[in-house]
Amino acid sequence: MVKRSKSSDRWLQRQRKDQFVRKAQGGGQISRAHFKLEQLDQRYKLIKPRRNVLELGAAPGGWTNYLEERLDGGLLIAIDPLPITCGDNTYVIEGFAGEPEVDAEIERILAGEKLDLVLSDMAPNISGVRTVDQARSMDLADVSLDSCYRWMNLRGCMAIKAFQGEGLDDWVKDLKKCFKQVHMTKPKASRPESREVFVVAIDFVP
Ligand SMILES: C[S@@+](CC[C@H](N)C(=O)[O-])C[C@H]1O[C@@H](n2cnc3c(N)ncnc32)[C@H](O)[C@@H]1O
Secondary structure (H helix, E strand, O other), rough: OOOOOOOHHHHHHHHHHHHHHHHHHHHHHOOOHHHHHHHHHHHOOOOOOOOOEEEEEEOOOOHHHHHHHHHHHEEEEEOOOOOOOOOOOOOOEEEOOOOOOHHHHHHHHHHOOEEEEEEOOOOOOOOOOOOOHHHHHHHHHHHHHHHHHHEEEOOOEEEEEEEEEHHHHHHHHHHHOOOEEEEEEOOOOOOOOEEEEEEEEEEEEE
């Protein structure tokens, strides 16, 4: 019999009890993260047909799948160093968002077009040192915002995962200078014990 560590036992128990894990297994969704995007979309009406979307941190593909079902002809670019399960029309870039080669590939795919929506579910590799992990998560938030400055259409939107902690409130305050509406929200599918929140920014007016 395989001997598991206490922490993986705890993880397994939590997965078995989690209503959104069970819902994803029952409904054929790729990941429980699917429901976070669904809840954000239902509340803020982010995803509309024929929009150009950049999705950062897309593996294993729960959000990608949700987007593919709704974009109906729009352009979807999904980025992650890990494999993404997706349809043929999605442009996948295997790599880390913010790296020059990845940026060059985005430019090539967009070919002068602009984005309507930037999404990020990126999470840093957790070191266990809270200040380090918080700094890494703020770096990822900056990568998403840089994408808006480089490629977003006027009035575009952004929705990104962030972690409550040092720097986030000031970052959100600054965001209000370039988006008309900014909301910080925690969808029901986000685990209550997690510091994870989502920042939704609407109407890009740089
Ligand atoms: C929570 S998972 C995303 C789940 C996904 N939204 C879904 O619905 O299946 C976070 C992902 O962020 C990715 N990630 C972390 N840093 C990244 C970066 N700089 N660029 C792209 N992806 C990154 C990780 O590889 C991981 O796959």
